[in-house]
Each structure stands twice: as structure tokens, then as C-alpha cells.
Amino acid sequence: MANPSKITEGGVVYSLGHFDGKQVRYDFSKVLTYLDAKGKLLFGRKFQIHPEDREVLLKLCNYMVRDHASCRKQGIDPNKGILLSGPVGCGKTSLMKLIRFITPHYRPYEIIPARNVVFGYNHIGHRIIEDYGNGHFYCFDDIGVEPMGRHFGKDCNVMGEILLSRYELFLESGLRTHGTTNLNAQELEERYGKRVRSRMRELFNLIAFDQSARDKRGHPPKGEGPVKEKQRKR
Template sequence: MRNSTPHIIVEGAVQYPLGKLHGNKILYDFEKILIYMEAKGRLLFGREFKIYEEDREVLYKLSNYAIRDFGTCRKMGLNPDKGILLSGPVGCGKTSLMKLIRYITPHFRPYEIIPSRNITFGFNHIGFRIIEDYGKGRFYCFDDLGVEPGGRHFGTDCNVMGEILLSRYDLFMETGIRTHATTNLNAQELEERYGNRVRSRMRQLFNLIAFDAQTKDKRK
């Protein structure tokens, strides 16, 4: 049954209206989205979780992308039909935000967040079927892209995530199914890790949203 009020999210006994209905469109309110995200973050990650003022710009981009506000995305240089590559220093909150942002649009199909290192370990154990599995038509966010170990299965070395990204690019071009990722690496480091061909495909596969390089480690 279709949810007639996807802009009103219920957590326990509390309702969080993220905007208001205008005809068949939702007019979202960014400040209300932030209130909900902080509340949901505390439920998911503990009472110490908070939304930091310094992250507002990143959150504004992620929120408008998630709600598919095409006009605002265009002004910010984002293409809603591509995936998100969220980059930033260690501990800045990339994974938490990619987990959280899914909840503001319960009427859209969610993506699954998978640590890149787990995929490589899977390849080392069962081989090339892993690349096939993650190259297919599900929605994924690959977490910590670029710092996973090298793949090796029965003496055969493989840049596992590089091969998966090539498969995801083909999938995107054929079906429009998007891929997301988080990374600590910059563009040059990603190219060194995966090569020019994969880096070229990543430009077409992802919108880049980046934390400031000086963003503090929130886990300390």
C-alpha cells in the first residue's frame, strides 16, 4: 500500500514532518530534515550523535540529491541521475551520513551499504562470482572505497573494486541504476589505486560531494 504521507516520518511516538504537501508534490524544509536526521542519528548511533554546523553544506547537497530536487541540484552542479561519491578525511562522518540520508525518503528504493574490504575478502574466499554479484542490478553504496586490500584467489591477483566499478558503470549506462560510495582518497589517489580507465568511468558514474579537508575526526 502506497504511503500517502511520505514527508511525515514516525519514530516511536514522535512524528517528524519534513515539509508539506502541495498538490502531489512535497515541499521539503531543510531545517526540519536536519532535526529529523539528528534524532534518527541518535537512535542509530547513540545519544552522542549530533549534526555539526560545519557539515551543513554537505548535508544540504545530500538532502537535495536524496529528495530529487532537480532545480537545486542543477544549481549545485549535481546530476540526480548519477550516484554520489562522498569523500573526506577519516572520521568526518561519511558513512553515518550515507546511512542516515536514506531515511528521509522512505518512498524511494533504499541502497545497501557494503564495506569495500568485505567484498575483497569475499573475492579471496569464493572468487570471481563476487564481481558478478555486485555488478548486478541492486542498489549499493560501497563504503571506504580505495583502502580495501588487494584481491587474490587461488594465485590470481585482482583489483576487485576496480572491476566492480567497471561493471557498475556498464549497468548504469544500460539501466540507469545508480551506485554510491564513500572514500578517504582524493582524485589522484583513486586514479593511482584503480587506473585511468576506472577513474574515467567514475567521473560519469558519480557526483562528487566532498567534506572540507580540514574537517575534524568526530570519533575522537
């Protein structure tokens, strides 16, 4: 890519910052403008970036653009994956679908609903665990609320097994895995056990919405608009 700081969508060129020929100095306000436009293309004209999501978005952006200095300040390890947590409907899945578009020059991850993984196991058995324990980039959506797998009368905690496989891949090759979840740490441990929960701590950076974050799938509060952010260079 000639200039990774510029992205064209619908015939419009969006600048995300300044490219000096070696690296991009991202401008968060410009990134937000692009994400708002891209979100409307992906999810419809009612999509908007909410002011209360700014802190979560800033962390996700710093992670995605590999801003190591900002990641250190925010306690994020850029070599690990992201586990985005928060209440139902707060926008986790939409943000994980959206945020990958700001770095088209990096290898993208595929978003897979955890329940679909289990349905696959129910159909073809253990091979599904092998299939997702490969070298591809994945973001597993809604981790922890998927049903228990069952194939030929045998129960299996499918996502727990896959997370263990992805952890081994992470140790061997540094391959990152992402996910979203509605559950807190205690609930995840109850769902998967202490061993998997321990591996998840090493596999993921936890980025969390406030537990009071509202369900954005309803109507937005009257008068609310997109985030307006002063320009700042990163």
C-alpha cells in the same frame, strides 16, 4: 505511502515539509531535526549534526529528495550516484547510512564495506564481482583503501572490476551506485588506473568534505551543539 512528508520514529511524528498530494516541499530545518533524532536512534545519544557539515548535508538532502532545481545550482546530476569524500572520521559513512531514511518511499541502497567485498572475492572468487554487478542499489564504503583481492594465487583489483561493471549497468539501465572514500582524485587514479577513474567521473557526483574537517569520533569541542537552521521551504 499516504504522506511521504511525515515519518514516525519511536512514536514521534516528524514532518519534513509540506505535501500537496503530488509532491513534497521539503523544509531543510525540519529535515535536520529529523536527521538528528534518527541519528541518535541509530548511533547513540552522543550523535549530533555538526554546523560545519551543513553544506554537505544540504547537497545530500537535495540529491536524495530529487530537488532538480537545487541540484542544478549545486552542479549535481540527480541521475548519477554520489561519491562522498573526506578525511578519516569526518562522518561520511554515518551520513550515507542516515540520509537514505528521509525518502522511505524510494528504493533504498545497501551499504557494503569495500574490504568485505574483497574478503568475499578471496573466498569465492570471480562470482563476487558478478554478484555486485547486479541490479541492486549499493553504496560501497571506503573505496580505495581495501586490500588487493587474491583467489587461488591470482591477484585482482576487485573494486576496480566491480566499478566497471556498475558503470555498464548505469549505461544500460540508469542504475545508480554510491560510495565513500578517503582518497582524492589522484590517489583513486593511482589505485584503480585511468580507465576506472574516468568511469568514476561519469558514474558519480563528487560531494566532498573540506580536507580540514576534523575527526568526529573523538570528543566534540566544548559548547558545540546541533545545527540550528532557520526555516526555509524547498
